[in-house]
Amino acid sequence: MKSTALRSNRAPRLGERAFPRLMLAPTLVVMAVLTAYPLIFTFFYSFTNYNYLKHANRPFDFVLFQNYIDLLQDGYFRQAVFNTIKFTILAVVLEVVLGLLVAVFINSLKRGQKFMRTLILLPYLLPAVTVALSWRMMLSPNYGVVNQWLEALGLPVYNWFMDSKTAFGTILLIDVWQNIPFVFLLLYASLQSVSQDQYEAARIDGAGVVQQFFYVTLPNIKNGLALCTLLRIIDTFRLFEKVNVLTGGGPAGSTSTITQYLYLYGIKNLNFGFGSAGAIVMTLLVLVLSSFYIKRAIK
Amino acid sequence: MKKLFALLLALTMALSLAACGGQKEEPPADSGTESPQSAEPTKLTLILRGGTYGDVIKAALPAFEKENNVTCEVLDLSFDDLHSKIALDAVNKEGAYDLCMVDGSWMAEFTANNVLANLSELGYSFDDDIIPATTDICMVDDSIYLAPYFGNVTVMLYNKQLVADAGYEPADIDTFADLMDIAKKTNAAGKKGFLIRGGSGDNIVSDFIPHLLAYGGWVVDENNQPTVNTPEFKAAFENYLELYKLGGTMDKDDIVAAIDSGEAALGQGWPGWYVPSADSAANYTVIPTKLDDSDTAKNTSMYGVWTIGICNNSQNKEMTMKLLEYLMDPETQLASIDLGGVPCRTSCLLNEDVLAKYPHLETVHGALQTGVYRPVIEEWAEFTNILGTEMDAVIQGTKTMDEGLSAAQTALEKLMK
Numbered sequence: 001m002k003s004t005a006l007r008s009n010r011a012p013r014l015g016e017r018a019f020p021r022l023m024l025a026p027t028l029v030v031m032a033v034l035t036a037y038p039l040i041f042t043f044f045y046s047f048t049n050y051n052y053l054k055h056a057n058r059p060f061d062f063v064l065f066q067n068y069i070d071l072l073q074d075g076y077f078r079q080a081v082f083n084t085i086k087f088t089i090l091a092v093v094l095e096v097v098l099g100l101l102v103a104v105f106i107n108s109l110k111r112g113q114k115f116m117r118t119l120i121l122l123p124y125l126l127p128a129v130t131v132a133l134s135w136r137m138m139l140s141p142n143y144g145v146v147n148q149w150l151e152a153l154g155l156p157v158y159n160w161f162m163d164s165k166t167a168f169g170t171i172l173l174i175d176v177w178q179n180i181p182f183v184f185l186l187l188y189a190s191l192q193s194v195s196q197d198q199y200e201a202a203r204i205d206g207a208g209v210v211q212q213f214f215y216v217t218l219p220n221i222k223n224g225l226a227l228c229t230l231l232r233i234i235d236t237f238r239l240f241e242k243v244n245v246l247t248g249g250g251p252a253g254s255t256s257t258i259t260q261y262l263y264l265y266g267i268k269n270l271n272f273g274f275g276s277a278g279a280i281v282m283t284l285l286v287l288v289l290s291s292f293y294i295k296r297a298i299k
Numbered sequence: 300m301k302k303l304f305a306l307l308l309a310l311t312m313a314l315s316l317a318a319c320g321g322q323k324e325e326p327p328a329d330s331g332t333e334s335p336q337s338a339e340p341t342k343l344t345l346i347l348r349g350g351t352y353g354d355v356i357k358a359a360l361p362a363f364e365k366e367n368n369v370t371c372e373v374l375d376l377s378f379d380d381l382h383s384k385i386a387l388d389a390v391n392k393e394g395a396y397d398l399c400m401v402d403g404s405w406m407a408e409f410t411a412n413n414v415l416a417n418l419s420e421l422g423y424s425f426d427d428d429i430i431p432a433t434t435d436i437c438m439v440d441d442s443i444y445l446a447p448y449f450g451n452v453t454v455m456l457y458n459k460q461l462v463a464d465a466g467y468e469p470a471d472i473d474t475f476a477d478l479m480d481i482a483k484k485t486n487a488a489g490k491k492g493f494l495i496r497g498g499s500g501d502n503i504v505s506d507f508i509p510h511l512l513a514y515g516g517w518v519v520d521e522n523n524q525p526t527v528n529t530p531e532f533k534a535a536f537e538n539y540l541e542l543y544k545l546g547g548t549m550d551k552d553d554i555v556a557a558i559d560s561g562e563a564a565l566g567q568g569w570p571g572w573y574v575p576s577a578d579s580a581a582n583y584t585v586i587p588t589k590l591d592d593s594d595t596a597k598n599t600s601m602y603g604v605w606t607i608g609i610c611n612n613s614q615n616k617e618m619t620m621k622l623l624e625y626l627m628d629p630e631t632q633l634a635s636i637d638l639g640g641v642p643c644r645t646s647c648l649l650n651e652d653v654l655a656k657y658p659h660l661e662t663v664h665g666a667l668q669t670g671v672y673r674p675v676i677e678e679w680a681e682f683t684n685i686l687g688t689e690m691d692a693v694i695q696g697t698k699t700m701d702e703g704l705s706a707a708q709t710a711l712e713k714l715m716k
C-alpha cells in the first residue's frame with residue numbers, strides 16, 4: 001500500500017508519459033486523415049471557384065463567400081433544402097413509429113420470432129440502387145405490376161415518378177419500406193433487454209397493455225429510440241441514390257434533395273468549389289438537427 | 300514490458316508508413332510496339348457507355364485480342380459516370396484508361412482541358428465512306444480527336460397500327476402539323492398521342508431541340524450567348540406542351556414500351572433504344588422538317604453520336620490506335636449492325652442485305668446526313684441542367700412559360716459570362 005502511494009506521487013518518467021500518447025497515435029492519425037483533412041479541405045475549397053478538370057494545370061481563384069451567396073440565392077437550392085427537411089421529418093417519424101410497432105409486435109410473439117426477424121430484415125439488406133430499380137419496374141406506367149393491380153381493381157393509375165403530385169410520396173414510401181427494418185433491429189435489441197419483472201410488477205399493479213407500453217417499454221428503450229432517431233436523421237438527410245436513379249430530382253424539382261442538388265450542380269460538373277460550399281451548409285444543417293442528441297450525449 | 304510493446308508499435312507504424320510510400324513500379328515502355336508474339340499480352344482498358352453502344356464494341360474485341368496479343372478490360376458506365384470517370388482520370392500523369400467513348404456534347408470541355416489525344420498526330424484520318432457531317436464534332440481546326448462510332452441521331456418512333464388508324468402512312472408524316480393531327484386522333488381514341496421524355500435536364504432539352512429547330516430557334520447565338528427567351532423558343536415550347544397534353548412524359552424505357560405495346564402513337568427516340576424489324580409493332584421515321592406544308596424544310600434531327608477516342612494520358616497509345624482503327628473498319632462496323640450497332644458509314648447503312656433486314660437504317664442514314672450538333676461549349680452540361688430544370692417546371696405547371704424562360708435566360712447569361 002505504501003509503495004503504491006509513493007509510486008502515484010512521483011512524477012511520471014518520460015516513457016510513461018509517452019506510452020498513452022503512443023497508444024492514441026494510430027487512432028489520431030486515422031481520424032486526422034479520414035475526418036479532419038477532408039473537412040479542412042472541403043472548407044478551404046468552398047471559398048474558391050475550383051473545378052477539378054479546368055484547374056488541373058491552372059490556378060483557381062478565391063471567391064470568398066460567392067459560392068455561399070450563389071447557393072442561398074438559388075431558388076432550387078432552397079427548394080432542395082425544404083424538400084430534404086420535409087422528407088427527413090416525414091421519413092424518420094414514419095420509420096421510427098412503424099419500426100417500433102413492428103419491434104413490439106415481433107417481441108411479443110411466443111413462436112416464430114427468428115423467422116419473422118429474418119423476413120423483416122430483407123429489404124434493409126438490399127443495396128439502395130437495387131431497391132430503386134426494382135420499384136421503378138413495379139411502378140412503371142406501362143408494364144408495372146402496381147398499375148396493373150390498380151387497373152384491375154378499377155382504381156386510377158399514375159405515372160408515379162414523372163408526376164409532381166406523386167413523385168415525392170412515392171420515394172418517401174420506398175425509403176420508409178427499406179429502412180423500417182433498421183429501426184426494428186435496433187429497437188428489438190433494446191426490447192430484449194427490458195426485464196420481464198417490470199412487466200410483471202406493472203401487471204400486478206393493474207396496468208393494461210397500453211399503460212405497460214408507455215410506462216415500462218418506452219422509458220426502458222428511450223436511449224435506443226434516441227440513437228435510432230439520430231442515425232435515421234443523418235442517413236435520411238444524405239438521401240441520394242433513390243432520388244438520382246428514380247427521378248433525378250424532378251419533376252420540377254419536387255424530389256430534389258440537398259445531395260442531389262450538390263451532385264447536379266457541383267460534383268457532376270466537377271465544380272468542387274461550389275459543391276464544397278453546399279457540403280458545408282449541409283453539414284451545419286445536420287449538426288443543428290442532431291444537436292439535441294449531441295447535447296444530451298455530452299451531458 | 301511497456302517499453303518493449305511501445306517499441307514494437309512504433310516499429311510497426313514506421314514499417315507501415317514506409318510500405319505506403321514505397322517506390323512505384325516503373326511503367327512499361329509503350330507496349331504498343333511489342334510484337335504480337337510477345338509472351339506478356341498488352342492490357343488495354345476501355346471505358347464505354349453501357350448498353351448497346353458499348354456492347355457492340357465488346358462483341359468485336361475477341362478477334363482483335365487474339366490477333367494482337369492483347370487483353371481488353373471494359374468498363375460499362377452510365378452517361379454521367381462515364382463523363383466523370385474520364386474527366387477525373389484525365390488529371391493523372393499516367394492514365395488508367397486507353398480507349399474512351401465520348402458523347403459529342405463533351406468535346407469542347409475535353410479538348411479544352413487536354414483530355415484527348417490528337418489522333419491526327421497518331422496517324423489517323425477519315426475515309427470517304429464516313430458520313431461527313433458526323434465528323435464535324437470530332438475535329439478542332441484540322442486535327443482529329445475523335446472518330447464517330449455509333450450514329451445516334453434523333454428520329455421519330457411510331458406505332459405502325461396507331462399511325463395507320465390516324466389515316467397516315469409513315470412517309471406522309473413530314474410536318475409538325477401531321478404530328479399534332481396524329482396525336483389528337485390517337486388521344487381521341489383513348490390512347491396517348493405523343494410522349495415526351497422526362498428525367499434529367501439533358502433529356503428534356505435534347506427531346507425538345509428538334510421542335511426548336513423546326514421553329515427556326517436555337518439555344519445560343521453566334522457568340523454562344525443564350526437565346527432561350529425568344530419568340531421562336533416560346534412558339535416551339537407551346538407546340539411541345541400541346542403535344543405533351545395529348546400524351547404524357549415518361550423515361551426512355553417507358554416511351555419504347557408504350558409505343559411498342561400500342562399504348563402510344565409517337566415519341567422521339569434514338570436508334571440505340573430500339574431495333575425494329577420488318578414485323579415489329581413500332582418503327583422509326585425521320586423527324587418532320589417543316590411546321591406545315593407551306594413551310595420550308597429545316598434540319599431538325601439532332602446528333603447524339605457516340606464517338607471513340609484515345610485518352611491523352613494512355614500508356615498504350617499505339618496499340619489503342621490500332622484498336623480504334625480496327626473498330627472503325629467497315630467490316631467490323633458492318634458486323635456490329637446485327638448486335639444493334641449503327642455505324643456512321645454509308646456503305647454499311649445502305650448495304651442491300653442490311654436494309655432487307657433493318658429497313659429503318661435508311662431513315663437513320665438520312666437523319667445522319669442532315670443532323671445538327673448541340674452547341675460546342677464547355678458549359679453544355681451546366682447549360683442543360685439549368686434550362687432543363689426550368690423547362691420541367693413549366694411542363695409540370697409550377698411556373699408559367701414567361702417565368703421559367705426568363706429565369707433560365709438570366710441564369711444562363713450568368714453562366715456564359
